Amino acid sequence: MPLPLLGELELAVLRYVWANGTVDAKAIHRDLGAPREITINTVQSTVERLHRKRLLIRERVSHAYQYAPALSREEFRARAVADVAGELRGAEGARVIAAFVELAARADGENIDRIASMIELARSRREGR
Amino acid sequence: MPLPLLGELELAVLRYVWANGTVDAKAIHRDLGAPREITINTVQSTVERLHRKRLLIRERVSHAYQYAPALSREEFRARAVADVAGELRGAEGARVIAAFVELAARADGENIDRIASMIELARSRREGR
DNA sequence: GACAAACACCGGCCGTCAATCGGTTTTTTG
DNA sequence: CAAAAAACCGATTGACGGCCGGTGTTTGTC
Known part of the structure; x- marks a missing residue:
């Protein structure tokens, strides 16, 4: 089951819950709803x-619900990326990765060096197996 | 400008154009439309x-349009990944890229070497500027 | 135990957008 | 020039997110 599509308010609520942990609707409304006048x-x-x-x-606490994230921000992002990235193995995957590296480099020149050192790290981790 | 959301038929058409290069509406209809009875x-x-x-x-060829992809399949996927992954610049970008590299490495160990040689290429291209 | 407040729950309306098509105009061609 | 082909335009339908009013249910209080 891939991640469902989310609307603008849904995303805002998710981010709010990630930032604040367990919350109830009232708190969300106070911080997100009131400014939007909803x-x-x-x-x-x-x-x-x-x-x-x-x-x-x-979880019901007395008569109200307390909401908490089912996935951490990082898990969510990883799943979203995995959904959209599709196949990363083999020759086809290599081309996808190449395009991504290209994009990352264009977005910020320093990314080249960042990726290079990540590769170093990954390599040395592999050695240690 | 992030990639727009696509419907089911839109995606099918995109895939068709990627697979077949320059095509016209008639060919798309013959291969995709007719089976769907549209x-x-x-x-x-x-x-x-x-x-x-x-x-x-x-491009207009006589009175009909010839359609071709604006992005390769791989560029498209890379942009989709970038959109969903978030900011690629700065410190935040470093985390995002690290997560992607991690994902790629886990998907296929050889990806580490693939990425490494891409970095080499990117570096030498930079020299040449 | 009655009552008001707080809240969940249900249903409906609106806006956006993809999918779909009919009808009209424009272009090409025999 | 007439028929065919295709672009172009407008309308409808179906999903879905955003938004809310109304109704029931739970709870804490006197």
Whole structure:
């Protein structure tokens, strides 16, 4: 099951939960909803959807839900990247990687050196096996 | 400008164009449209949309358009990865790239060597500036 | 135990966008 | 010039996220 597509508010809520840990709808509404002038009901719908999408877990505490992330920010990103990256093995994967390296280098020249040292690290880790 | 979201038919058309190079709407309809029992008009709308999204380039040959990919399959994938991975510059970018390299290495151990030689290439290209 | 507050839950409306097609205009060609 | 081919235009439909009002249910309080 690939990660579902997320709307703007859904993403904002996810980021908020990552930044703040376990929260309830009221807190989300206070910090995200009020500035956008949306009702708490809208926030409820959104966390409900995120829960259905298995991106938030929740637990009833007395009569209200407490929401927490189901995946860490890093796990989420890794899965998103893996979904979109597709096959990374073999010759086909090599071309994808080449294009990515090219992009990274163009985005920031220092990335070349960064990647180079990561490769060094990975190589030495491999030695140690 | 991040890559736009694509529908199912749009993706199929993109893949078709990657596989077949320069094509016209008629050929796409013959190979993709007819099996789906959709009219050629639907195919036209779709390539038109892909052109507006700058994923297909086109050229008028007599009165008909010839369509060709604006990005290679690999460039497309790399951009998709970059979009979802987030910022590629600065310190944040370093983490993102590290995660990708890690992913690539885990997918296929030989990727380490592949990336290493790409870095060599990129470095020598930089020298030449 | 009644009551008000807090909250979940349900259903509906709106906007956006892909998919789809019919109809019209423009271009090509026999 | 007439028929065919294709682009072009406009409309409809279906998903889905964002948004909210109304209704029920739980809870804490007097």
